[in-house]
Amino acid sequence: MTAAEKRVQEARDREAERFREWLDSIKVHHKQVAKQEKQRRADKLISALHAAYLALQAKTNNWSSPNRFQNFSNDFCKCDRSKVKDRRVNLIDLDSRRREQIRFCCCASDNLHLLARGYIGASPFAPHTAFSIPLLRSYIQLWKQCEAGNLPVGTQVWLEAKFGDLLTPSGNRQRFQRHFPIAVGIYGALLDRSNETPEDTLNLTKEEAAGLVSCPVCSGRTIRESRETSPNEINRPL
Template identity: 30%
Template sequence: MEVGEDSWTETVYQFIWEQTQKSKSKEAQSQYRTAMIVWTNEWKNIRTDMFDTYLRHKRLRDEGDIFLGIEHLNERCKCTSTKSRDVAFIDRDNHCYESVPFCNCIPDPVRLLARGFIAVSPDTPKTTISISLVQFFETIWESVPMSVSGFAEGLWRWHTLRGEPHISQITHRPRNGGPLLRQALFVFRDLLLQEAQFNREVLPLDPVEELSTKCPACFGPRVEGDLQAGDSNYILAVDGNFSHSRPSTAAKNDFAKIWPPSFLHKSYIEYAEHEENTTGGKGHKAVAEGDSFPQKINTFVSLLREW
């Protein structure tokens, strides 16, 4: 089913615009912009096929019909004309290079996605990252936001401890994992966006049902008999800080009892009032209404010194 592409196009072209603002020559900016437009159009051309394949892979994985491991990547297509190419497969625990047969009837990223891996390039991908790894990062990020580059660097070190380091087959230098993981996240999040749009179109939900898809515990179906007559069916909390109570901190920092440092403390006022009542104002020069401002200050300072 075709889904809306406005958000996808807007996001991609916003990304292109930000990249072209870097300090490069106009010629370099033009070349980069052209390359990004080509890259975006290539992804857009296979976007529907990618989404259909993602749903099929998700259903089969949930039903347990197939096991999508690295050792099953060499399954051949029914096409008679195929061409094999080495591809780097990156998972949570390891990475490896495998020879995969490709054909002209199925785009390379679609073929790889059917086996549970997201290609980092729409055209002739040489690196692919498993869906489970991307979901693993997304789950951690929801609890502890972290840098994509930092996570990739730590993952690279973990893989090095378990085997060989990530080395480019062309330059024979360590690969930069940040851009690779970032591209996979970009594709994966677009698949999630398409899935949400698809569900809204296929399953017309009322407002409460739509909220129940986000929080089943609050808005989902109730257990029969758990709600007494007259009780509220559901409660929507506008302020989400109810569980952030800090009584010890609040007791030490009661703003109603904190005296601003720029204010004259109450004890000074009480002392001046006491002196005025006990001496009747004798022995001190009263501040006359016609006195200049320096004279008023001097009188006030003399009172403080005596105190």
């Protein structure tokens, strides 16, 4: 290879490297935009669900009363029959699982209709699987007492042991390790929003907010009324 040919080849290599860097920057930008859009939609969903969550929490005594799985959709939706659609959803509880025809509408999110029945959808949009709030609450209590490093494997083993015989419409086994964390995330975000509400309303300092967490009696609540902790807060320093 002559010196001129070598210089041409080096120039081509530099150009190819710049092109690869440009492609990488485009990919990173698209990932950031997608992540921001996903977070924006998640925040919008939580904002839409939170008021209903608080109302239903009070109505069902935090989903511990006999009416915890009663359908309260009529409290939030007044659509006539022409504006609703039915879809089968896998409803999974601590001791039961079933496929049920759920009625959805255009004026309220699918997750709001599921929340009105005591369930959290495993997808922000058009979920086909939903987990009960008592199950999610029990899971979070177990999560706080288990080794976090074993969480992905342990979660799948636990779910398969309880619900392994529940199949998809095509006859395949459910992929709970993909669906369940989404429901946990939505439920955890609702807990976070509930826990932040008194702090924001009272304009508390960081020290006062820490006291609200660590000493419920000091904030005027009994131990029984102490707030629930989401997975996002378990390692929060006081």
